[in-house]
Amino acid sequence: KAGVTQTPRYLIKTRGQQVTLSCSPISGHRSVSWYQQTPGQGLQFLFEYFSETQRNKGNFPGRFSGRQFSNSRSEMNVSTLELGDSALYLCASSDPRGGVGSPLHFGNGTRLTVT
Amino acid sequence: AQSVTQLDSQVPVFEEAPVELRCNYSSSVSVYLFWYVQYPNQGLQLLLKYLSGSTLVESINGFEAEFNKSQTSFHLRKPSVHISDTAEYFCAVILSNYGGSQGNLIFGKGTKLSVKP
Numbered sequence: 209k210a211g212v213t214q215t216p217r218y219l220i221k222t223r224g225q226q227v228t229l230s231c232s233p234i235s236g237h238r239s240v241s242w243y244q245q246t247p248g249q250g251l252q253f254l255f256e257y258f259s260e261t262q263r264n265k266g267n268f269p270g271r272f273s274g275r276q277f278s279n280s281r282s283e284m285n286v287s288t289l290e291l292g293d294s295a296l297y298l299c300a301s302s303d304p305r306g307g308v309g310s311p312l313h314f315g316n317g318t319r320l321t322v323t
Numbered sequence: 324a325q326s327v328t329q330l331d332s333q334v335p336v337f338e339e340a341p342v343e344l345r346c347n348y349s350s351s352v353s354v355y356l357f358w359y360v361q362y363p364n365q366g367l368q369l370l371l372k373y374l375s376g377s378t379l380v381e382s383i384n385g386f387e388a389e390f391n392k393s394q395t396s397f398h399l400r401k402p403s404v405h406i407s408d409t410a411e412y413f414c415a416v417i418l419s420n421y422g423g424s425q426g427n428l429i430f431g432k433g434t435k436l437s438v439k440p
Binding site: 298300 | 364428
């Protein structure tokens with residue numbers, strides 16, 4: 209099976225712009241989660257989607273949004289970019305049928321740099 | 324609110340030496356506990372997990388972790404490390420009453436293990 213694929217790998221944007229990141233989960237995985245990773249804050253949960261519905265949301269401003277499509281692919285969008293949004297954005301998929309014991313499978317991330 | 328503390332941000336160690344990476348958590352309800360590993364330029368991979376049962380859990384590559392409820396700890400240990408163990412290790416928790424998958428893991432800030440020859 210192909211792993212979790214995130215595109216693009218690298219992105220450079222300027223303040224005020226918006227950006228869309230894409231994530232293709234492992235085939236059959238219907239749960240997709242997004243995390244922001246920075247040196248200072250570590251890994252922080254953004255949101256989780258299951259069957260096209262947002263199941264949980266972390267403590268991020270409304271500029272951060274996401275969605276999931278019927279094929280389980282997911283996108284996250286950040287509007288009005290700020291310098292502090294520079295981070296590695298990680299997507300993870302899992303098979304919820306295994307319950308909480310099902311591991312998260314992470315992609316290699318999208319490195320976003322805001323200048 | 325739940326939180327995870329990894330007491331050491333960096334741990335340098337020589338090859339074949341033992342290592343312990345410390346993790347403590349705080350939660351008003353019971354939790355499930357995980358260790359994930361991140362090799363350079365890669366995403367995270369599940370190393371091991373504690374859901375219930377035996378408090379000592381093991382991974383396939385020689386790591387083990389012990390759940391200690393009274394000390395709210397889940398320290399990761401390996402008796403003899405290899406160069407290939409160089410990576411960043413993350414401890415994580417999820418509430419036992421969350422249900423569903425691990426999608427809402429709360430991670431510690433990570434410990435960088437550097438194994439020197």
